Amino acid sequence: METVAPKKTERIEIRVTPEQRQVLEQAAWLDESTLSAFMLRVVMERAEEMTDAFRGTVVSPETFDELLAWLDQPPVLDEKLV
Template identity: 40%
Template sequence: MNPTPPRTTKSERIELRATPDEATRIALAAQLQHLSISAFVLQAAAAEADRVTARSEFTLMPADQFDELMASLDQPQEIPALARAAARRRAKER
């Protein structure tokens, strides 16, 4: 027997303003999904929040671009000024 998951009490309130056209479009979409307007807006906003958050945590790129990036990390670029700076003795050794 599967236990019933605990119910989370919804205590936060989010208010927004919409144009009459936006409100009509949202109401129609909610009706088509058999959801209340609040449930529809909350579901859509939560899905978008997840998408935006995921995009900020991960970098997506084509596989060939990733392979090129990884290969470039294995082949260090010669930078003469950096090599000279590294070869100079420090004025004060620690």
């Protein structure tokens, strides 16, 4: 069964220099995509990287278990600090 992509109703506009537009159009051409599709894909990839990094650090299950075990241990008092 074919899935239907959500309807795109929002619009974002940016202003660029002629040189910037030329670079973007060349990159889109090399990517074999339209300028809009290229820009949306690249910007979404970067936005997802940034928001994923902000949400938290991903660790392996083994590392997570080690961290929990370490947190469960009672604190060690340093006599010099007491």
